[in-house]
Amino acid sequence: MSQRKYALELLHLAGILDEKPSNIPLDPTINLTDNIGEPLPDATQYRTIVGKLIYLTITRPDLYFAAQILSQFSQSPKTSHFQALYKVLRYIKVSPGQGLHFPQHTSLSLQAYCDSDWAKCSTSRRSVTGYCIYLGSCLISWQSKKQTVVSRSSTEVEYRALVDCTCEITWLQSLLHDLHVPTTTLVPIFCDNASTIALAANPVQHARTKQIKIDCHFVRDKVKAGQLSIHFIPSAAQIADVLTKPLSKAPFHTCKHISLLKEKVTMRKLQKWHMRLSLQLSLYIYNPNRKL
Structure with a gap:
């Protein structure tokens, strides 16, 4: 079960289909806070993409932590948050069809x-x-x-x-x-x-x-x-x-x-x-x- 079509539409909306993919969604060396970066002149795009990212986590648990972190800055996002969001999108580009596998035969434990x-x-x-x-x-x-x-x-x-x-x-x-x-x-x-x-x-x-x-x-x-x-x-x-x-x-x-x-x-x-x-x-x- 995957949301491949939805993921590709999200990448098209963000305009990063031609960007270089990323191997991981978030950089472990960067600690996102409220006081790093400049305020975005218009936070509409950030909030829209984050909202769509949260919906994508229905079949992508590997994105859940990133979506949880980025959604905390939706009220007043900074440039550093937007860069982190774009890194998550570049990670999605690696395998937009990834999802959950439910085999026909499995135990019920x-x-x-x-x-x-x-x-x-x-x-x-x-x-x-x-x-x-x-x-x-x-x-x-x-x-x-x-x-x-x-x-x-x-x-x-x-x-x-x-x-x-x-x-x-x-x-x-x-x-x-x-x-x-x-x-x-x-x-x-x-x-x-x-x-x-x-x-x-x-x-x-x-x-x-x-x-x-x-x-x-x-x-x-x-x-x-x-x-x-x-x-x-x-x-x-x-x-x-x-x-x-x-x-x-x-x-x-x-x-x-x-x-x-x-x-x-x-x-x-x-x-x-x-x-x-x-x-x-x-x-x-x-x-x-x-x-x-």
Whole structure:
């Protein structure tokens, strides 16, 4: 499923069909802020293209983070924002027909990846949450958004991302149940933060987690009830990373091939990563006052 015709119309509207393509949508070395660049004399074109870009993300999760960032400057865009927008369009030119693949035969088990980028916004210092959820090998839900509060630690940020992912999984399970689609009860969630995994399994409250809202801890109840299982995954293999920050060419294209990477991660390397992490988690769980 793709929006190739719509993507080509967007490139024609922006007048960049003859421009050089770009390998990545955003430059990871550039931090977009409100005070870089000159104000645009007319922001109409910027807002129009950003609006169309958001619609294109229906079938292009690789553009979701870029659209989320650029839409924040729609009220008063600067020249730097317009240049970043054109880079995204030049990236679309590489493969305007790219979209989502839904094979005819796949399993009906839910599986999720969640990640976050601590204090990503240099203006508000709020973090970015990103997650993607699969039904078998089909990507059916993804999100990239700025968190509503400022977090004091990376553990808190990752835990809030885990909460958002859990809420989406709960809704999807209810939807699939209403559609009479049988799914597995236990849903694995892959996270690259060892402290977050420990908090989801550790029943002991301590000073490290007092600043986290009480409602965040319903993840722990889901784990106890056998509805969720939280697994460690290395950051290099975290495919939700593409939804939280700009990436360089190599890691971006690694995350981009979502279905192939997901099978490789869950089937071949999960046991090895669990063994590598077991000692660290054991030390944390049995010593809750240990500094992370």
